[in-house]
Amino acid sequence: MKDFGRREHNIDFSKQRENKKRNRLSKFILFLLVLIGIGFFIILVVNFSGYHSTRIVTTTYGTIRDRIETEGLLIRNEKITFAPQEGELQLYVPEGERVRSGTRIASVVGTEEKELYNYNSGLLSYQVDGLEMTLREESRANLTYDQFVNLRGKVNQVSSEERVNAGRPIFKIIDNFKFYLAVLLPQDEVMNYEEGSSVEVLFSELGERYFTGEIDQILFDQPDNIMLIKFNSLISDLIELRKAEVEIIREVHSGIVVPISALIEQEDTVGVMVSSYTNRYFKEVEVVGQVGDQVVIKGVGPGVEIILTN
Numbered sequence: 001m002k003d004f005g006r007r008e009h010n011i012d013f014s015k016q017r018e019n020k021k022r023n024r025l026s027k028f029i030l031f032l033l034v035l036i037g038i039g040f041f042i043i044l045v046v047n048f049s050g051y052h053s054t055r056i057v058t059t060t061y062g063t064i065r066d067r068i069e070t071e072g073l074l075i076r077n078e079k080i081t082f083a084p085q086e087g088e089l090q091l092y093v094p095e096g097e098r099v100r101s102g103t104r105i106a107s108v109v110g111t112e113e114k115e116l117y118n119y120n121s122g123l124l125s126y127q128v129d130g131l132e133m134t135l136r137e138e139s140r141a142n143l144t145y146d147q148f149v150n151l152r153g154k155v156n157q158v159s160s161e162e163r164v165n166a167g168r169p170i171f172k173i174i175d176n177f178k179f180y181l182a183v184l185l186p187q188d189e190v191m192n193y194e195e196g197s198s199v200e201v202l203f204s205e206l207g208e209r210y211f212t213g214e215i216d217q218i219l220f221d222q223p224d225n226i227m228l229i230k231f232n233s234l235i236s237d238l239i240e241l242r243k244a245e246v247e248i249i250r251e252v253h254s255g256i257v258v259p260i261s262a263l264i265e266q267e268d269t270v271g272v273m274v275s276s277y278t279n280r281y282f283k284e285v286e287v288v289g290q291v292g293d294q295v296v297i298k299g300v301g302p303g304v305e306i307i308l309t310n
Contacts, residue, residue, distance in 0.1 A: 008202055012019075040148035055308040056275055059300055062257035064291040065249050068189055072203070072246040073148060074238065078132040079176035081121050083168045085110045091160040096236035097124045098176060105171055109162065116170060121138050124175045125239045129153030135242075140180055141227055145221040146183065153242055176234040180216065183248060185227040192250060193218065199229060202247040210249070244272040253289030253296040260293050261308045272300065273307040280307065 087110030093099060100121050116245055125212045131153040156169055200210045213229040262272050271284040285299035
């Protein structure tokens, strides 16, 4: 007879074994995923901490400049003409024009009309700042640091149909064949400059325009020295400047620019370590110039991967 009080249990052992295998596989996959995640995390930490076992730069063309930023003071040969009488002023030549000697520049109409001519050729300016007699070529070597920083001019400019008093400055003629620029030269830069050498000057007011000059003299003083730079031409854009922010550029090097840490020495030969697809190899180069921690080299072209030593 069937015992209805007992319940029969049919146990499927094959399914149990299969479930155990699946559980073990799932745990193994989870373990692998955890390991991969930890690996990625370590890589991220290493990258963000700034550590790189090998640093590589790709070569490119560029320009490096050895330069200083300083203040400049323009010294020019300037001849001023004054109003001979009181009266109404008439101007006949535009500002900045290059004029020959004997040109009628202006006239003052008072009890009579008196015409004003220039007696020197050069660039014409109606802006007189009162420093024309102080900043002269023949007295440039007497300039001191205190004078440089304390000299102050006040621009006096006239206009046509203006009424002027006798003795008022009307115009000046500036020698356009030569002028000097006095600049402050820090004590730690003196050894880098010598009289007779060429430099390039960038006037910040004129944008990216470079003027080539020659170091005329270095006047030693405290706390800064004064360097006098001679130029052989003056353009009309410079006649409005007396004091200016300038850059003095001693050397310019163009070519393949790399960090100095890319250079290595092997058997008294300077070179770089090139990284290619298959290996690394030493390549001899010539150092063209150095400014700070950058150098221009010859011997490799652009697009080459170079290993940095530190």
